Amino acid sequence: MSKRRDQGFEHPVASDITPREMYRDRRHWLAAAAVGAAAGVAALTSRHARALSQAATQGAPGKLPALAARNNSAFSTTQTPTPYKDIVTYNNFYEFGTSKSDPSQRAGSLRTRPWTVVVDGEVHKPRTFGIDDLLKLAPMEERIYRHRCVEGWAMVVPWLGYPLSHVLKAVEPTANAKYVQYITLLDPAEMPGQNDPILQWPYLEGLRLDEAMHPLTLLTFGLYGEVLPNQDGAPLRMVIPWKYGFKGGKSIVRIQLVEKQPVTSWMRAVPQWYGFYSNVNPDVSPQNWSQATERLIGQGGAFGGLFAPRVPTQLFNGYGAQVAHLYQGMDLRRFF
Amino acid sequence: MTPSAPSLARRLLRHKVVKPAVFVLCLLPLLHLVWRGLSDDLGPNPEQTVIWTTGLWALRLLLLTLAITPLRKLSGWAELARLRRLLGLFAFAYAMLHFTAWFGLVNGFHADMALHDIVRHPFVLAGMTALLLLLPLALTSTNGMIKRLGAARWQRLHRLIYVAGAVAVFHFWWGKLAKNNTATPTAYAAILALLLGLRLWWAWRAARNRRGAGAQGSSRSLA
Numbered sequence: 001m002s003k004r005r006d007q008g009f010e011h012p013v014a015s016d017i018t019p020r021e022m023y024r025d026r027r028h029w030l031a032a033a034a035v036g037a038a039a040g041v042a043a044l045t046s047r048h049a050r051a052l053s054q055a056a057t058q059g060a061p062g063k064l065p066a067l068a069a070r071n072n073s074a075f076s077t078t079q080t081p082t083p084y085k086d087i088v089t090y091n092n093f094y095e096f097g098t099s100k101s102d103p104s105q106r107a108g109s110l111r112t113r114p115w116t117v118v119v120d121g122e123v124h125k126p127r128t129f130g131i132d133d134l135l136k137l138a139p140m141e142e143r144i145y146r147h148r149c150v151e152g153w154a155m156v157v158p159w160l161g162y163p164l165s166h167v168l169k170a171v172e173p174t175a176n177a178k179y180v181q182y183i184t185l186l187d188p189a190e191m192p193g194q195n196d197p198i199l200q201w202p203y204l205e206g207l208r209l210d211e212a213m214h215p216l217t218l219l220t221f222g223l224y225g226e227v228l229p230n231q232d233g234a235p236l237r238m239v240i241p242w243k244y245g246f247k248g249g250k251s252i253v254r255i256q257l258v259e260k261q262p263v264t265s266w267m268r269a270v271p272q273w274y275g276f277y278s279n280v281n282p283d284v285s286p287q288n289w290s291q292a293t294e295r296l297i298g299q300g301g302a303f304g305g306l307f308a309p310r311v312p313t314q315l316f317n318g319y320g321a322q323v324a325h326l327y328q329g330m331d332l333r334r335f336f
Numbered sequence: 337m338t339p340s341a342p343s344l345a346r347r348l349l350r351h352k353v354v355k356p357a358v359f360v361l362c363l364l365p366l367l368h369l370v371w372r373g374l375s376d377d378l379g380p381n382p383e384q385t386v387i388w389t390t391g392l393w394a395l396r397l398l399l400l401t402l403a404i405t406p407l408r409k410l411s412g413w414a415e416l417a418r419l420r421r422l423l424g425l426f427a428f429a430y431a432m433l434h435f436t437a438w439f440g441l442v443n444g445f446h447a448d449m450a451l452h453d454i455v456r457h458p459f460v461l462a463g464m465t466a467l468l469l470l471l472p473l474a475l476t477s478t479n480g481m482i483k484r485l486g487a488a489r490w491q492r493l494h495r496l497i498y499v500a501g502a503v504a505v506f507h508f509w510w511g512k513l514a515k516n517n518t519a520t521p522t523a524y525a526a527i528l529a530l531l532l533g534l535r536l537w538w539a540w541r542a543a544r545n546r547r548g549a550g551a552q553g554s555s556r557s558l559a
């Protein structure tokens with residue numbers, strides 16, 4: 001097999017990751033390309049545009065306020081986004097229950113306005129941002145990222161947001177700041193799942209400062225052209241595409257710069273399985289199951305896509321060209 | 337209740353429709369799953385739906401099989417014993433479906449991948465072990481095999497179901513640990529502990545009675 005590792009945003013084996021219809025489409029495109037390269041390029045561009053608009057009309061109900069953003073194709077995968085309905089009904093958000101369907105059914109109780117985010121800790125200028133200030137802090141971008149859950153499934157999500165680094169720079173980290181931790185709202189009345197002591201609430205996740213400053217690390221306010229639905233972490237969440245999904249804290253109320261490596265909620269709960277880094281890695285699976293392959297959600301087909309083959313998981317979720325240098329010389333088995 | 341006048345429940349249990357009815361009931365979870373598949377209703381992650389549903393029903397039927405003897409003893413409804421083999425075979429059938437779904441959908445029928453997974457992850461190994469423990473029981477479930485093995489040996493062999501039950505519950509518990517949500521597996525473990533505990537208690541009491549009877553007998557002989 002001609003696996004190509006660390007090719008940035010391109011998936012290594014196109015036939016493995018592209019839905020069959022699209023793959024067939026590409027065959028047509030290749031035929032067209034034989035006729036003329038210009039025609040081919042046009043076909044590719046329109047194919048991508050068509051896929052996007054198709055995906056948008058398929059799902060996004062237009063019930064939520066629109067969020068304007070420019071597409072940043074330099075940071076986007078060309079894969080077809082997962083249908084909106086899957087992204088908003090298949091969620092892990094234990095604050096609303098542990099079943100995948102709980103968040104979409106129960107997150108209505110969350111009030112996302114007014115909302116403030118405290119940014120403090122090892123900073124020269126601690127600040128409390130209102131959500132409207134944050135929405136205007138930096139230009140909003142659409143970025144189509146791959147999303148890999150530690151449970152072995154994956155999606156492709158058109159997020160809207162801007163790099164977290166904009167916020168961090170605004171508060172001027174001190175020389176002591178080595179890590180960033182971000183904390184989810186604690187409110188059992190609005191988040192009924194917090195009445196269950198499954199995890200230590202509030203949910204806490206964190207990054208090393210250089211990871212947090214990385215341009216791929218997205219402070220995220222929306223998806224599919226609209227503000228985030230509650231079940232996906234409204235009004236703002238973290239998205240770190242080369243790490244497992246649980247690193248992306250949702251409904252964040254506080255961002256703290258700290259000197260010591262934080263103990264995250266999952267590290268506290270099951271330390272032998274969930275490490276601080278949690279980079280996507282097909283060769284390291286301290287959990288119960290292998291991380292070698294993943295199930296791409298929403299491909300369709302007979303029996304809801306039951307018999308579609310799994311796809312191989314990529315080191316750093318395919319973002320190795322951008323982030324591998326952050327871990328140079330580190331034993332990824334030890335620092336999982 | 338005198339043995340000469342069987343209760344309504346016992347008379348109903350003797351009816352010839354009971355076994356086919358239980359057979360159909362045991363098929364319902366599978367039929368429901370197929371129906372959901374045909375109507376595109378397996379959810380965003382059909383693979384997970386199929387694996388979880390078949391695994392859960394395998395475990396439920398295994399516990400139900402283990403509940404037959406205690407229920408029979410507590411209620412006095414001897415007719416319940418007629419359903420034990422049927423339930424046990426269905427537990428095995430769902431376990432096979434569970435295994436096949438994992439082997440085919442997660443590992444793409446690649447034996448090397450599956451083996452790698454089994455040796456590396458105790459959770460998977462436990463599931464495999466439970467299935468392998470059930471296999472000889474399924475194979476020797478016929479009347480012919482009972483005759484060939486002899487009732488005593490057959491019964492000893494079939495005590496493997498106690499081990500299989502424990503390993504299967506462990507597999508379930510270990511799986512839910514990933515979500516740090518072990519409430520349901522803990523409930524299943526409690527039910528299993530009750531079902532096995534009752535057997536231990538009865539065995540201990542029977543042994544004590546035998547000893548007691550023996551002691552009485554000897555004292556009488558002395559008298």
